[in-house]
Amino acid sequence: MFATPAFAQAAAPGGAAAFGQFLPLILIFVIMYFFLIRPQQKKMKEHRAMVDALxxxxxxxxxxxxxxxxxxxxxxxxxxxxxxxxxxxxxxxxxxxxxxxxxxxxxx
CATH class of the missing domain: 2.30.30 (SH3 type barrels.)
Structure with a gap:
């Protein structure tokens, strides 16, 4: 009697739509890794080598x-x-x- 139209709708077919929603998040993480995390790790490694060689x-x-x-x-x-x-x-x-x-x- 009080059923809303949202309950009557069918689920989206296939998992491709779900992957499409997570693709921007995955791309943001990859970009952050290559532009922020990886260079910082490289800089820390170089500093450690410099300090160890004193x-x-x-x-x-x-x-x-x-x-x-x-x-x-x-x-x-x-x-x-x-x-x-x-x-x-x-x-x-x-x-x-x-x-x-x-x-x-x-x-x-």
Whole structure:
């Protein structure tokens, strides 16, 4: 007696219509992956490689803008950075933003 026309309609045939509705979402995710996620992962990988390659004598820049020379590399993720004659600061490895000049490894 009070049946609405929405209940009387038949379901859409086939699953192609459902896939067509999800296609824009899938495309947006793929585009975001290639333009946002993948480049960020690549940048993080390059930064990790740069930080792992730090050694004594490298001139570095920290996130705070401090420029100094690596005096000592600790195993616990810390560095002693000499910012002036006789002035050393302990910084975390991950706060190094850029390596200005690399020292050559000593020939064995």
């Amino acid at each position: 050694r004594r004598g490298d001139q570095v820049v920290t996130q705070g803008g401090i420029v100094g020379k690596v005096a000592k590399v600790h195993e616990d993720g810390m560095l002693d950075v000499e910012i002036a004659e006789g002035v050393k600061v302990k910084v975390l490895r991950n706060t190094i933003v850029q390596v200005l000049s690399k020292t050559e490894p000593a020939a064995a």
